[in-house]
Amino acid sequence: MPKKLVLIGGGHSHALVLRLLGNKPLSGVRLALITPDIYTPYSGMLPGHIAGFYSYSQCHIDLQSLSNFAHAQLCLDHVIGLDLNNKKVLCANQPAVDFDILSIDIGSTPSKLSVPGAAEYTIAAKPVAQFLEHWYKLQENAVKNPQKSLNIAIVGGGAGGVELALSMVAGLRKSEVHLFQSSQELMPSHHQLVRRIMRDILINKDVKLHLGERVCEVVELINKRLAIKCESGLMVTCDYAFWVTQASAASWLKAAGIGTDDQGFILVNDYLQSVTHPHIFAAGDIAKMINYELPKAGVFAVRQGKPLYENLRRMISGASLKPYKPQTTYLSLIGTGDGRALANRGNLTLPPHQLWWCWKDLIDRNFMEQFPHQ
Template sequence: MQTLPQTRDLVLIGGGHAHALVLLRWAMNPLAGARLTVIDPHPTAPYTGMLPGLIAGHYARADLEMNLVALARHAGARLILGRANGLDPVAKSVSVPGRPPVAYDVVSVDVGITSDLPQLPGFAEHAVAAKPLGGYAERWAQFLASGRAAPQIVVLGAGVAGVELALAMEHRLRAVPGRTITVIEKDSALPHLGAWARARLLALLAERGITLLSGTQAAAIEADGVVLADGRKIPSDFTLGAAGSRPQGWLADTGLPLTDGFITIDPELRSTAHPDVFAVGDCAHMAVSPRPKAGVFAVRQAPVLHHNLRAALTGGPMRAYRPQRDYLKLISLGERKALADKWGLPLAGRGLWWLKDRIDAKFMRMFHTLPAMPAAPLPREHTLGLVEALGDKPMCGGCGAKVGPDALRRALSGLAASGAVELGAGDDAAVLAMGETRQVIATDHLRAVTEDPYLMAKIATVHALGDVWAMGAKPQAALVSLILPRLSEDLQSRTLAEIMAGVSEVLSAAGASIAGGHTTQGAELTIGLTVTGVAGDRILTKGGARPGDALILTKPIGSGTLLAAEMQKRAPGRAMAALWPYLTQPQGAAAAILSPVAHAMTDVTGFGLAGHLDEMLQAGGVAADLAMAAIPLFDGAEAMAAAGVASTIAPANRAALLGRIAAPQTAAAALLFDPQSAGGLLAAVAEADAVPVLRQLEQAGFTAACIGTIRALDDQPALRVI
């Protein structure tokens, strides 16, 4: 089947409302030849219209979060979890700290606004900003859980957001005696509302016992209160910043035309000086028809933005965005009531809350119920077994795409070492004897688990080095073997630059270098490395574990299940964001701690923890007991396993251990058969060494645990899970 090459890079900076809606539209009709990238520091994006309802207790946090990880997968986009801090419209690149610049042909900016309140003395230590939502929601939940008596709250800013949140917090604390809430505003409160709505909200603040201090501002935040410019101090146990909005500082260094720090755009939503740069939402200033900063405009801009981005990539005609003159403002009143502000009409009550709730729920339903994209139908005539071999889920990437252990063992049976090559009993690396020097050599490759070439390169390199580290050797050199999807020459260069930057970063940190490699084109990205390492006086193998040894694991398990869930758009965004740092965590420092004391060691990869431990047991002629509760699991993995998610190779891993393992039928135990890409080290050490080794590993930044013990073979299954 012919695959079409990608020829243009479209980059979306920020996961704001407009970009989220563009991703939904893109998923339903992707543009052939375009490679789509989303850059955002967070794996989820909040729908801010529901924030007061969350604080008041009417919604759960998940109700107002868009899962950018699932949304990017739905749209076929790569998601870069990082905060853009620069854009060069001449070089056509975006700066993201900690990685190579991201090149673009067309770029759109939807990064919202920020606050100058963190510049206030003591704010960072003793206060929290209303945005981003995550920090505020977590601090508020902790504050509620503390059960503080007579809580004192201060809100900085009496715009609509500050007043809504003050009313929401008052509603949540209404049953707590002695509570006080103070709202501080340097100018007049609620400046952008109609007269009736403003008067009603000010009266409601007074009715609820919320104090409004206008014409003054905070000079400093202290642990127990807010110091005002006139010297007064307002006691506070919880200080919230909901004011001081300003443009993102890095926009000033882009060279783009700005108005008061915001990107100046024309009616087609393009920069007035750079037609390949688009901007929407609060970070943009509409030169022809200026409007206040409000989410409704970002939502209405989305269809025009989607059309014009495609036009910029295809050379088609643009459409102009024409904003409405006025819009309906639905303001939460703490309890399940709302107030409407449009045309000066005096409307408030439960009916408006019902309307607002329905509008918000309908908007979020688009992101919470991402439809499954239909698979290509099979030919009418096909061979027996094709349906069963294809399965009902997409094939996993990483180690989830490996061949099953039984099939591999049958293929390798009968092979023997010859000449200068020494093969351990089932070890994954060979040892080359050259006089008195012994060199370890191993090879591995991974089918991409992420559309981000830089991130995938780091994962693949850490993964390939695992066999060298597991044998106690020091990495020396690597040959890189790449399969790139079909790309134009420009995109090939960009992709190769990102891949080689990722590979080089990991190898350099490990003390190794790139010796060469090979590239070819294929259906999808695959990154492989052949690595060498210099062995010391002692080479660790999978054999050598002794009864009484403790089993030490240096990374959690469950990555294969999470990666499978991500492919199915079911993985929690925050769980995926937490997973990536583990998959790019090198194990060289862990190997240096374990190698001097380990009796046997391996890395946990495609055959799962149970499969690789069983290799150690067979090589050493011993058995083992695992404590399931002691095995660290990646966040979200057990829940996904309980929901029936499993990696492609997991059934084969389980089948290979029939008769050799006794384990409970639980979701957690299912993760024992889960393939791990760039997994941790598993070492057998003397019981006396376990505690000191664990302490060293934890101090070195590893999530290490003692997960079981080695025992002598008996009439029980070789591997028992308790």
Template sequence: MKNTLPITQDIVLVGGGHSHALLLRSWGMNPVPGIRVTVINPGPTAPYTGMLPGYVAGHYTRDELEIDLVRLARFAGARLILGSATGIDRDNKRVQVRGLPDVAYDRLSIDVGITSEMNDLPGFAEAGHPAKPLGRFARSWDRFVATAKLDAPLACIGGGVAGIELAMAMSHRLRSEGHQPKVTVIEAETALAGSSGGARARLFEQLRLADITVIEGAKIARVTPTEVLLEDGRSVPSAFTVGAAGAKPHPWLADLGLEHEGGFLCVDRFLRSTSDPAIYAVGDCAHMVANPRPKAGVFAVRQAPALLRNLIADLTGGKPRPYRPQRSYLKLVSLGGKEALADKLGLAIQGPRVWQLKDRIDRAFMDKFADLPDMAARPLPARHALGMKEAMGDQTMCGGCGSKLGRDALREALHALPAPSRDDVMNLSGDDAAILAMDSDWQVVTTDHLRAFTNDPVTMTRIAAVHALGDIWAMGAEPQAALMQVILPRMAARQQAETLREIMTTAQDVMGAAGADIVGGHSSQGSDMTIGFSITGLRGDYPIGLDGAEPGQALILTKPIGSGTLLAGEMQGKAEGNWLSLAFAQMAQPQGKAAAILAAAGTRAMTDVTGFGLAGHLIGICEASNVAAELSLADIPLMTGAADLAQAGVRSTIWADNRAAASAIDPSDLIAAPLLFDPQTAGGLLAAVPEGNAKGAVKTLTKAGYRAAVIGRIDAGAPYIKLRS
């Protein structure tokens, strides 16, 4: 029996800043048994701001700026929660997350960077573009570049190094595309006040050569979509106004009840909050009381080893050690084109070689997260049973529906069962759920369980609940009651209670929204987290089964396919975090409204597409209805990234079984359609709809938020699937 060590302590990292990213990388190479690491971040990626001017200037792509937190968390064995932290319950040691259950911690670290929001400046929230957070700014900048007029004016609020870099980058990008922009930098006090004399003089010369105007000592009255109005009555024309006026803390930090300096969290020489030793803060959001330093990424990078060392010391009974920041550091300032200026100890040099140095340093930092070390898999024992290597295959077993048994093995086992002996139990005939006769209604009963494919219990629970409800919805029934089954990895009593709280809160949200009550369940501990539900549903008419399809009907699919390939790609470190984020959202989309729309359109045969893949579940309809089907490959909606991974040869562990069971498809077509056999977790509904109602049903489904499409039709003939491109 597998002997897993219990989880007894929790480290929670709020934010995916530089320090936390480096900590995760180090943790993945040398984790401490018994400590669970959780990352809370609004999105699946975290930007590296050191390359922002190069991106604005057109030297880097957006992907080159982003640290993929999904991939990094998988490497570190950490759970990633995609959400925004809003506060801390210090009495109960929980982080509050918008729209999600609170997350418990034993030690908490905050690394959320800074913002360039100027909400106190009239008009800026509506017409301005803060340089940070980077993601929103990048989208705004890309839209502007694509639509800007040749002589469009721009303004940058803030005359520090960050503002000057952005002004030169914007000017270079537009000029390189044939524009003649007029860029103005507006500074309330003295521009480049923090730079040495030599560096300041060189930067002002570069601004002059780029025809960028600098206005100093200027107070702004209002920002509009076409200009920046100054308090002295002057107007600065601007079709794109950037906010880069210094480092500003996120407002919610000042409301945590922790000591802060103007909103920046005060930390001691160990990087711990001066108010609470269980809370750490690093990067630009922290103020080092003993050794104040400017807001610069170099300090965040060097804080990472000290942060990791002290967090581990706290939770293993060790002794923390102080972090000692360097007194000076090399400032590298982009000059728009592929030139840069180096400034240290009053010495300033510039040129292409300085840019090459900066580019090399930046790329080396990002390469740490792109080229994660391959952690060796545990080899088979020298002596093992025959067939073990073949049974294990060449990849780690997938989670979700990718870990299910194959269709042929399951059918063989079910066909060996005798026919129901009770008059009120209907013969299943391959339908999604058992059908029970009631006095006035029909009741359907189903059960489904998923082995976890993410360490986040909230995401896993939401998807598992939607997945289990799929059988009820597919038969046109209304969810009634649910029993829940949970297997947790071994963990201490507090971790059990907190994890179950997250799971049960989420399960109740999903089931309650579907109209079902959770009435009980069962829990145990095991090697992997598994979440499942047994659900009943009610329907006045006889439930929709698989056997009602007729020639001439259109086939409608309500969700894109590809989740099995994406999950397998994520386990192999080949899937992008943004792909996984979109896939999780699509898997978590309930299908109750879709089922009602399809039933209203006259559906008489319907199923949910899950472990056997689209082909396997369509074959089920064909066999039960004794019909054939035709699929249009071009019309089947795919999850973002699924086709790329499939073409690269990524397959889920059950894929081979699903393909082997697809004898009713022309073998010559199999190579061209690998995603037809991809197991789907919480997949869409597949329905045979009267042809005259199909177009209207898809329009209604799309309006309701589903990526629905007509993907083929039902034909006369023996059970068979024909493919066309």
């Protein structure tokens, strides 16, 4: 009987696993990918897409072509749960999928359940497919009403919120962008010089910064506009509000009984293997390594692709697994929405320049070139 390897989610790690499986197929294995979308976004190029530098196809991986290349069955569906006793993946619209070995790479979504009105009236940055639907409609409205200036609120001043603000300023001709951050510092997980440079750029581009402001409610007004209310009493009205706060995990994971941390992220060891279920692996944002403190960054999802493939291959063949050791410092190239990028690695920070954008563009295009196109 062939072993059944099932991948849930089309994230960066799984895209790389599928490419490697296509290059070097495993014998005696039935492979399936379960994901809600045919196209999966590459996070490194999404801000550039919002700013107008890349088309949709340039920043999305075609999972149908990739599955064909890897001889994998593609199941387009939402996963709603796991039956771990019977080794089944429960789907929203089709029969359960059996597995012997399971790998999960579904990313994360911004958490907004604790703020009244946020779930109803704001647009989450993830899942990206839904976010882009709203973004394209917003762009259409801007084209239809060229004289009208749009007021946009972005809640969350981490790297994602800052890049989104700069990309939207570039992608919309007439707009006023408000960026809310609960702490006094933007991008708190980044180097101090990076934070200072990015703050100055935002101010120079007329982004209205609301630092130390914790959003406590989002209200829809009579004219369909929104009011963003803060604990301090500050209230800002806007046409659209985007939510780019701390990451949260899919609720069905914890309900399934797999070992997770308090936030619901899958606890994995150095082999990217569940600490409670050895036949289950996880990578990318949804995984929480117990021996390393990793930020939710695409660079780690990309780096985990090959070690994940190696350990899935070894698990199938019965060989001993190999540990993955994440890098302690990594190159961060942050686009500023204007054809420049800031470069940072550890304590070294280079201010925004066209050269760093060209470097980032080359890295991103080379990454996308690995995958088959229709």
